[in-house]
Amino acid sequence: MASGFFKSLPALIIAIVILVLTLVAGRVVRAIVTAGMKRARVRSALITLAQNLISIVSWVIGLAIAALVVFPSVSPGNMVAGLGLTSVAIGFAFKDVFANFMAGVVILGRKKLRIGDVIECEDVYGRVEDILIRETHVREPDGELVIVPNSYLFDNPVVIQTDRGLKRQELVVGVDYDTDMREAKSALMEALKSCDTVNKNELTQVQCVSFGGSSIDFKLLWWANSRPADQRETYDEVAFAVKDALDEAGITIPFPQSTLSFRPEAVPVPVKGVRAEEAGEESEDEAESRKNK
Template identity: 30%
Template sequence: MNQFTIDLWKVLHSYYLGFVKLLPRLALAVVLFLLFLFIARQVRRWLLPKILRNSEDSLLTGFLGDMGYWIVLILGISVALGALGFDGAVTKILAGAGLSAFILGFALKDIGENFLAGILLAFKRPFHIGDLVETQGVKGRIIDMTLRETIIKTLDGKDVFVPNAGILNNPLYNYSVDDFLRLEFSVDLDNREDYKKAIPLIENALKETEGVLHESHQHEAVASVEETKSNALCMKVSFWIKSPEAEKESPTIKSRAIQNVLHALKQHGFSYAPQKAGSGDS
């Protein structure tokens, strides 16, 4: 029993001496880590206003600031471990982190994919906050974006959280890129009517409709024969509007345009079948 106590004391004493010998290095490592932690915070605090001067993108600014912070912090951890004499441990930690990332990459494939997609969208984004977009059957305005998902407020007030990978891998329709939106509807005239006379009447009625654009050749109101039926001549009518508030204005402008076109045709004696309105935003 006495021998066991002596051996235990020797082991504890050796650990104590080793700890005392390590104290200066430990103190230096703590000081170095705290120094790098301070520098990392200052780098992030310094980067944010610098980036904001050249970019109004809050997501990209925050991402770059966090990236600078973590790069400096990881460097500080490596230097602190080196001061403790754990140079080999740094290599093992980095190798272990790479292996862990490889394993977790399979386990959390969807999360990692959305995270990487968020980074790509942050650097080269096909939309901005407030844009009217449509993707994967969801149509609404962008209200926020994180590195994992994009939040879209639909036209009926729902908040939809769309994974970034889905946006990156699927078609995205942005109606706010140039602030123009095309609307369509159709009018069924009697098959015996002269469509050549009806076309200018329809186009003039559209030009006189409030909210319909007609100043530019690229955004002219157009009427054309879409198809003929046994007793009807189907006229396709399309026109352009400004789209900053498309979800509020387009139904009103479209209704006004239909009424004006039907009134003009009726005023000039044209006979038409009950009109078949259809939305064709593009």
């Protein structure tokens, strides 16, 4: 055993040197890649992923070379085949984990989904607090935290409500049929212009959209800040301004109404009269039958 140890001692020393060089080379490559990614303003989670991948790849290569030096009987082909079978088995066992991992890489590589964005994906709605390599943390409006697998965000459509600083808001208002339409449109437009939360640099519109059952409906379109709190505030301000403007102009916002018709053909026939007529017809039939007899 001692003679065998001394015979393999040079190979062990070379293997240790290879592992030390692997450690140094891995750190150098990590430092270079990290510096380049930080200059490119890549997300921190993606930088951490790149660092971990560089460490894993460097150690796999270093250990493989060291094993070939210590065990000369092991061929590179056998080692590659063994790694291939192992990776296939691990892939089948952790396919969901790898799916979330790859989806996280894609999401982190996107520029559209950022921390602080308000998103809506199927039944998930809230503000993005953190994006990790396998999951995304979304804070709902009621304060609850939802941990969403990245594959869920990757497979389903995601609506990013705060992608732009502005978002269009709308409000439908009905006026009475006796109202002059041009006067109503002018009053609604003035109400929009008087609101501070309405962005004056974007297009503001008031359009007639339908003749409803009880009212002529106008749709108000304007732009405001895209944050949900700002959207609620601008809707509230515009609603108050519209009501005040219509009241000042003497324009009524009608409630649902029903029209009663008193035309002769619309008057129902009394049930007693129908029964009397039916009884009279039966008596005449009976009289006719007696005559025939």
